[in-house]
Structures are given as C-alpha cells and as structure tokens.
Amino acid sequence: MLKKTCQDIVRFLYEYWTLNWRYRNIDYKVSSVLPNIENVGLPTKVGRNVFLAPDVTIDSYTSVADNCVIGKNTVSIGKFCSIGPNTTIGENMHPTDELSTSAAFYSPSWGISRENLVGSFNSKKVVIENDVWIGERALILPGVTIKNGAIIGAGAVVISDIDEYSVAVGNPARQVRKRFDEEVIDKIKELRWWEVDDPEKLLMLWQKFHKEKPVEIGDTVDWPSIIKK
Ligand SMILES: CC(C)(COP(=O)(O)OP(=O)(O)OC[C@H]1O[C@@H](n2cnc3c(N)ncnc32)[C@H](O)[C@@H]1OP(=O)(O)O)[C@@H](O)C(=O)NCCC(=O)NCCS
Numbered sequence: 001m002l003k004k005t006c007q008d009i010v011r012f013l014y015e016y017w018t019l020n021w022r023y024r025n026i027d028y029k030v031s032s033v034l035p036n037i038e039n040v041g042l043p044t045k046v047g048r049n050v051f052l053a054p055d056v057t058i059d060s061y062t063s064v065a066d067n068c069v070i071g072k073n074t075v076s077i078g079k080f081c082s083i084g085p086n087t088t089i090g091e092n093m094h095p096t097d098e099l100s101t102s103a104a105f106y107s108p109s110w111g112i113s114r115e116n117l118v119g120s121f122n123s124k125k126v127v128i129e130n131d132v133w134i135g136e137r138a139l140i141l142p143g144v145t146i147k148n149g150a151i152i153g154a155g156a157v158v159i160s161d162i163d164e165y166s167v168a169v170g171n172p173a174r175q176v177r178k179r180f181d182e183e184v185i186d187k188i189k190e191l192r193w194w195e196v197d198d199p200e201k202l203l204m205l206w207q208k209f210h211k212e213k214p215v216e217i218g219d220t221v222d223w224p225s226i227i228k229k
Helices: 002-022 182-191 199-212 223-228
Strands: 044-046 062-064 074-077 126-128 166-169 174-178
Touching: none
Parallel strands: 044 062, 074 126
Antiparallel strands: 166 174
8 A cells, every 4th residue: 555655656756747847848648658859849749648659750730649659660750740549550560470479489578589579570660741630549550651641530540651632541541532633732742831930931821721722722822932931
C-alpha cells in the first residue's frame, strides 16, 4: 500500500513537473509519451495515452488524437496533419520466414538470443507527408508513404502508398476519389503552401480558397502573389 502510494507520488511528480517542463511549448495531455523534443515542430497537439517512438519527427500544426501509437517504423509526420484517435502507424513487424515469428528469438531481453535482430525485420518505414487527415482507428502498416493532402477513412488498413490528394478507405485501403480536379491538385502541389511560415499569409490563402471554391483556383486565386507579398 505504502509502496504504491510512493510510486503514485513519484509518477505524479514526473508527469506534472519533469514532462510539463520539458514539453512546456507543446499542447499535450499528461500520460502521453513524446519523442525527442527537438523532433517536434511547434505548435503541435498530442492527446491522452499516445505513444510516439523516440525518433519520429512530427512537424508543426499537426495533431495526434487520444490513444494513438506512432511506432518505431514511422519516420516522419509532416505539417498540418490530423491523426484521428486510436490510430496505429508503423508498428513493429515480426519475421514470416524464420523458424518462429516470436521476438524471443531475436530480442535479447527474452533470454534466448544474444543478438538483437529487431532492426533487420523492420526495414520498411512509414512517411506521412503534409496536410494528411487520417480517420479514427486507421492502421498504417510499415513501408507506406501517405502523400500530401491524402485522406484515410476511419478504420482503413493501409498497406500501400496513397497518392497526393486521394481519399482512401477500407481494408485493404483503396483510393476511391481525389479531393480536387487534377489541375487544382497540380497547382496546390506547385505552391507547397504548407511551407509558408507566416500565419497571416496562411489564413489569407485558406480564406481565399474557401470563398472562391468551387471555382478553379488557376485564374481566380493568385496564390503565388499572396505567398510572395
Ligand atoms: C473517408 C471519409 C472522409 C470520406 O468521406 P466522403 O468523401 O464524404 O465519402 P462518402 O461518404 O461520399 O463515401 C464515398 C464511398 O466511400 C465509402 N466510405 C466512406 N468512408 C468509409 C470508411 N471509413 N470505410 C469504408 N468505406 C467508406 C462510402 O461507403 C462510399 O462508398 P460508395 O461510393 O460505394 O457508396 C469519411 O467517410 C471518413 O472515414 N472520415 C473519418 C471520420 C473520423 O474518423 N473522424 C474522427 C477523426 S478526426
């Protein structure tokens, strides 16, 4: 009883002092584990009970909702991404062509193997580019790149790359439509608006697009001039 109380106090101090201080510039809920602070862009929002592998890079304006696991096979999550709750990205793989699939044979912590071979069975990585929205309970398997502007439907199991501005749903995830006409997508790709640092310019771009939709952006919205201003 006393031991448990002491453990609770230590945990409380760790979470409310150490973590809160270390991650003071990031909006995260206590009980999430964040990666190295230098790998996180600002602002970033991280929900409750989120695990983020230490080497994952998360860029600014990205949110990761409650109960997500961003595993060791994830390289990076770009800017302006929204990761829905209970989503799992880039978790560990086990070998399929060895005597056993069990980690007991390649991870020394089990006491059988002296050699750590975890890395050799986990060479495929996940990259999430910018402005990607991943719906609730999606599963993104290692080796997948989800390109700029893509949307992944709730509950999707993504096993292969998803194209720019595609909407993909189901298990295995299939691309069912594009968010915009190809011409509009090409213009957005060219602009790379997510690289604009100035929040006012970003807002102007968003408002202009919002108002003039569905008119094609080509002639009506002079985005490059807003970016250059
Ligand atoms: C992917 C999504 C954005 C698509 O929305 P949409 O473009 O309005 O798509 P529609 O509802 O018109 O559906 C298009 C087709 O995909 C199917 N579909 C849509 N979402 C699906 C999903 N999550 N899983 C499987 N199929 C789905 C529809 O049944 C429809 O199929 P049909 O053409 O054969 O009838 C939306 O369905 C979704 O999953 N949103 C995630 C919501 C969420 O998780 N929010 C919380 C986290 S932030």
